[in-house]
Amino acid sequence: MGTVSGLRTRRYHGLLVVAEPGRPARRHLGLAALDPVLTLPSGATVSLATHEWDGGVVSPEGHTLLERFELVDGLPRWRWRIGPVVLERGLAMVHGSPHVGVVHRLLSAPGPVTLTLKALVTWRDAHGERGASGPPPVVASSGDGAVVERAFRLHGPSWEPGGQWYRGAYAREEAARGLNATEDLWFAGQFRAELRPGEALEVEAWAGDGQPRGAQRIIDRAEERGRALVHDASDAVDAALVLAADAFVVAGAQGAPDVVAGYPWFGTWGRDTMTSYEGLFLATGWCDEGRELLRAYAATLSEGMLANTADTGQTEYNTVDGTLWFLHAVERHVTATGDEDLAREILPGLEQVVAAHVAGTRYGIRVDPADGLVTQGAPGVALTWMDARVDGVPVTPRAGKPVEVNALWINGLAAVAGLKERLGGDATGLRRLREQATVSFGARFRIPHPAGGQDAAPLFDVVDGPGGDDPSTRPNQLLAWSLPHAPLRGTPVPARLSDLFTPLGPRSLAADDPAFTGAHRGSPGDRDRAYHQGTVWPWLIGPYVDAVRHAPGGDDRELLAGIEAHLDEWGVGSVSETADGQAPHRATGCPFQAWSVAESLRVRRNVG
Known part of the structure; x- marks a missing residue:
């Protein structure tokens, strides 16, 4: 769940929210965000994420570069443009399984572009918050990603471990509801790939046992299922x-x-x-x-x-x-x-x-x-x-x-x-x-x-x-x-x-x-x-x-x-x-x- 702009406005927003088997009301937030950062052929870096912080500061402001949002067969698709560089994000979940695939595809660029995806994680009840006053999530890294709190797994190319609190993430809709609106997110690490037009960086996240299924394959199957419905x-x-x-x-x-x-x-x-x-x-x-x-x-x-x-x-x-x-x-x-x-x-x-x-x-x-x-x-x-x-x-x-x-x-x-x-x-x-x-x-x-x-x-x-x-x-x-x-x-x-x-x-x-x-x-x-x-x-x-x-x-x-x-x-x-x-x-x-x-x-x- 999230927004068109990419801004997390609710405590419930994230790319992987996991329900306990057979208990749909018991949900945990795992992967809160994958923040895209592009390194352009010129060497300049551009962050496409959007976050609001306690105090009212919005940074980065990736929404200002958002060219398009649409639902395709019921699935969300974002497109950012930085001059001649165009990047598209698609995501879908496996039907009936807590397993999400996220694909960032470079549609056009005058040369190779490096894409970094920063994984901001937590592991908490979907109705609550978690902060830096307590212990950080336990992240066990491996060559192809990491396991967070022994609860969910991240998988993708060229994983680099992180280890830092992002303090004061602010959810404006919770403030409007008279509830606590601030939490801290843990930077678990990042994925990285050099892309040429037509190429993609695929990341998956899932809870429990299981193996990678291919993020693009997850999206393709979800689109097929949507068309059938x-x-x-x-x-x-x-x-x-x-x-x-x-x-x-x-x-x-x-x-x-x-x-x-x-x-x-x-x-x-x-x-x-x-x-x-x-x-x-x-x-x-x-x-x-x-x-x-x-x-x-x-x-x-x-x-x-x-x-x-x-x-x-x-x-x-x-x-x-x-x-x-x-x-x-x-x-x-x-x-x-x-x-x-x-x-x-x-x-x-x-x-x-x-x-x-x-x-x-x-x-x-x-x-x-x-x-x-x-x-x-x-x-x-x-x-x-x-x-x-x-x-x-x-x-x-x-x-x-x-x-x-x-x-x-x-x-x-x-x-x-x-x-x-x-x-x-x-x-x-x-x-x-x-x-x-x-x-x-x-x-x-x-x-x-x-x-x-x-x-x-x-x-x-x-x-x-x-x-x-x-x-x-x-x-x-x-x-x-x-x-x-x-x-x-x-x-x-x-x-x-x-x-x-x-x-x-x-x-x-x-x-x-x-x-x-x-x-x-x-x-x-x-x-x-x-x-x-x-x-x-x-x-x-x-x-x-x-x-x-x-x-x-x-x-x-x-x-x-x-x-x-x-x-x-x-x-x-x-x-x-x-x-x-x-x-x-x-x-x-x-x-x-x-x-x-x-x-x-x-x-x-x-x-x-």
Whole structure:
């Protein structure tokens, strides 16, 4: 991960970031940078690296010589020009392996040029820093490179050992997030080669056992794989979204496919995975991988709940909606593929989910027998996707009966009933539960119209909460129109919801609400307080487009234009986690977010 300019603006930026096998959330930064230095035919030396140092000094300033940056089959490529001398850098990773190849190729020069690549390394948790106050990384050199901290290896020509701290490397994005922004990097050594036009210096870095694979060969294979992934893409935007989706699908704890929720700081989250499922696996045609993922997640069901995350070191069952998204994902998969064997295998678990919700399970999650709607809530927890906390206190606890949870419940009951009937079973009880919940939904969630109102009425965000019914205008209610078996699908969408829409998707709270916060910036506490109080969430573009698409006279033709433009402005080639609620809606959060990409791809390919 890095930037177009080459400047490391985040603690996460580096050329080799290694995840522990089966634990995608546990990552270490290894090779932080390979700084190119050219010795020209005249004897002058030019550094093409760009670094910022504590105090605000940018040195060297290689970005001023950067002529071009592009993505080629999803892979980054830089080109620097110093008069007649042109140098190009390409890099790629081996799919499924912590192994990177970096190629610097001299495209033109009036004579031989010497290229030196300075390796700046560390070995630390990706979320932290390492400094000169502690011991330097242990570097064991060999003729073709070095082994760093017995954790990763560097390989390339004419290795010369180094041994020096580069103190005060500054990451401006961390400072903007209110976090420590300074660390020290260890100059482990350098590679060197004399190049003539057309020749290249190839360097590799990898973790664990393994042998050199050839940096150019790594790039060639990655380009071939990228072209294969997008062979059926309808246009450049479609291709970019498919390549972006591919980045999130990883090997999970048991070897089955799993989904990283977002880069650079998230691991795997059940809620995000199931929300993303249609876009990542069905819209792309990666159904075989999806099948194994669903089977693996089904094995985590406990007390009628799907495991949400193990990022904290232990498996947590802390969502009310993640399990209901799982019901949706399984039904969508079976509908798309006809895989009745999977339906037969997982259906007993899905029926247990329904039974556990009717009987009651963790955190007060239960079906209210009076109206058939799902209620939830326990002190100190936030169980919906709006789950931000500040000092351990939920910002938007939403205890009671949230609107999207009950839309998902009604949708999920129809999904399980349909699967059961598909396999020849009797779903009368499930259909009865759904009918009760649907009738109650229409009666309980509609906000009464003021006198003379003609438009469709918006919905309460939560009913039967500790403070009564919450009329806040939030995008959660979109699921009542967007899901395949939603209680209001095909009916007019309230005009009020269009007030939430921005080019990057709906705001999480209406801008005229007194609690609206327009900027998702500042310290961790500031950002968490703003997270669901007006911040834009691009993943909600999916429910918004579906709701409009299926409403009478709905026109969704221009709704994705902002997302398409966004592909070039933050996480290049991907879609961000969030954006400011106020114009110009600058992107925030993770630059690469799974459900943002998945929902954009799903509705663009008209899946679901």
